[in-house]
Amino acid sequence: MPAASSLETRIRARLSDLDAHDLLRTMRPPGGVDLSSNDYLGLSTHPRIVAAFRAGIDAEGCGSTGSRLLRGDRVAFGDVERRFAAFKGADRALLFSSGYLANIAAVTTLTEPGDVVFSDALNHASLIDAIRLSRAERVIVPHNDAAALEQAIARTPCSGHRFIAVESLFSMDGDEAPLDRYAAIAERWNALLIVDEAHAVGVYGAHGTGRLEAAGLAHDRLVSINTGGKALGVAGAFVAGPGWAIEYLAQRARPFVFSTAMPPAMAHALQASLDVVRDEPERRAALRDRAVRLRRALRDAGIDVAESASHIVPVHVGPNDAAVAIAAALQAEGFDVRAIRPPTVPEGTARLRVSVNAGVDVATLDRFARLLPVALKEAGVCSAASS
Numbered sequence: 001m002p003a004a005s006s007l008e009t010r011i012r013a014r015l016s017d018l019d020a021h022d023l024l025r026t027m028r029p030p031g032g033v034d035l036s037s038n039d040y041l042g043l044s045t046h047p048r049i050v051a052a053f054r055a056g057i058d059a060e061g062c063g064s065t066g067s068r069l070l071r072g073d074r075v076a077f078g079d080v081e082r083r084f085a086a087f088k089g090a091d092r093a094l095l096f097s098s099g100y101l102a103n104i105a106a107v108t109t110l111t112e113p114g115d116v117v118f119s120d121a122l123n124h125a126s127l128i129d130a131i132r133l134s135r136a137e138r139v140i141v142p143h144n145d146a147a148a149l150e151q152a153i154a155r156t157p158c159s160g161h162r163f164i165a166v167e168s169l170f171s172m173d174g175d176e177a178p179l180d181r182y183a184a185i186a187e188r189w190n191a192l193l194i195v196d197e198a199h200a201v202g203v204y205g206a207h208g209t210g211r212l213e214a215a216g217l218a219h220d221r222l223v224s225i226n227t228g229g230k231a232l233g234v235a236g237a238f239v240a241g242p243g244w245a246i247e248y249l250a251q252r253a254r255p256f257v258f259s260t261a262m263p264p265a266m267a268h269a270l271q272a273s274l275d276v277v278r279d280e281p282e283r284r285a286a287l288r289d290r291a292v293r294l295r296r297a298l299r300d301a302g303i304d305v306a307e308s309a310s311h312i313v314p315v316h317v318g319p320n321d322a323a324v325a326i327a328a329a330l331q332a333e334g335f336d337v338r339a340i341r342p343p344t345v346p347e348g349t350a351r352l353r354v355s356v357n358a359g360v361d362v363a364t365l366d367r368f369a370r371l372l373p374v375a376l377k378e379a380g381v382c383s384a385a386s387s
């Protein structure tokens with residue numbers, strides 16, 4: 001058996017390797033103008049939501065003290081799940097402690113051996129891990145390519161059920177999946193569509209419920225994953241879908257059954273967050289305006305920010321060290337932007353992921369748009385091209 005010290009040697013070598021490839025991360029609390037968080041609507045500090053969180057703690061204490069199927073359940077959880085299901089236009093919703101766990105739960109619980117999951121090449125790590133943990137076969141399909149998806153389905157034998165797993169708005173590329181085409185393919189092949197709305201819920205659609213609403217797609221043949229810690233400003237994630245699917249998750253999903261329920265106050269805060277999404281549509285409008293403004297300014301400066309109009313603006317750099325240097329230069333100017341490197345994105349595609357939020361003032365955003373091309377140039381990246 002190898003000695004403990006040899007394990008230490010191995011791990012230290014791994015860490016040195018990360019360092020040598022400019023892949024060592026540092027934890028750095030927020031500082032400067034927020035252009036990197038997922039707090040797209042500014043709800044994490046919204047007074048109504050903060051007050052609801054406090055009132056929830058006063059009423060229910062801190063911890064839930066158990067799993068939902070044991071003593072950890074609370075009326076507030078069921079209430080917010082029913083509210084979220086109605087908001088999303090789904091039969092039912094179930095609350096998980098995080099989006100990561102919600103994806104693990106949905107994919108590992110609904111699939112069985114013999115099933116095939118067709119997964120977009122740029123899916124988030126939580127979907128990738130979920131499929132790996134499942135006992136279904138995984139087929140990776142080219143990013144956002146509906147024709148390639150259908151070809152892959154046609155040529156892949158499947159003795160069980162087919163699943164199609166995508167993000168509705170891709171987290172690191174800021175581009176939108178062709179959901180209507182995927183829904184039609186799912187219908188033709190009797191597949192279940194699993195749509196991760198992590199970066200779209202709260203933001204897209206007339207009521208802010210996500211891209212499924214904007215695409216006019218109902219939850220009868222699909223399941224959606226909706227995080228509470230991004231635009232909704234709190235934490236956790238709802239899986240929404242047909243009653244039979246959600247009931248089965250409540251019965252069998254291991255991240256639900258074998259984990260302490262989140263603090264009940266979070267359910268109170270999420271209720272308030274849904275109130276704010278309903279009552280303050282101007283936040284969505286402000287976000288859209290700022291996203292379009294930044295994208296236009298960067299395009300005018302010769303930076304390729306890809307086709308989308310979304311609030312996630314990828315600025316492709318390439319080498320890891322250059323992405324880190326550019327982020328540092330912008331941080332020194334007071335902007336909190338972060339370099340995104342592998343394995344979060346594919347090798348050789350390090351980038352800045354600039355995420356706009358409704359609260360950033362336009363003069364500041366314009367200053368950022370002027371400084372970014374300078375920082376790219378100084379790092380020897382003249383015109384960033386998207387992959």
Ligand SMILES: Cc1ncc(COP(=O)(O)O)c(C=O)c1O
Pocket residue numbers: 098099100101103124126167171196198199227228229236237
């Ligand atoms: C597309 C996507 N799905 C799921 C998650 C995980 O959500 P959470 O942060 O709530 O665990 C993320 C988080 O970044 C994400 O980007």
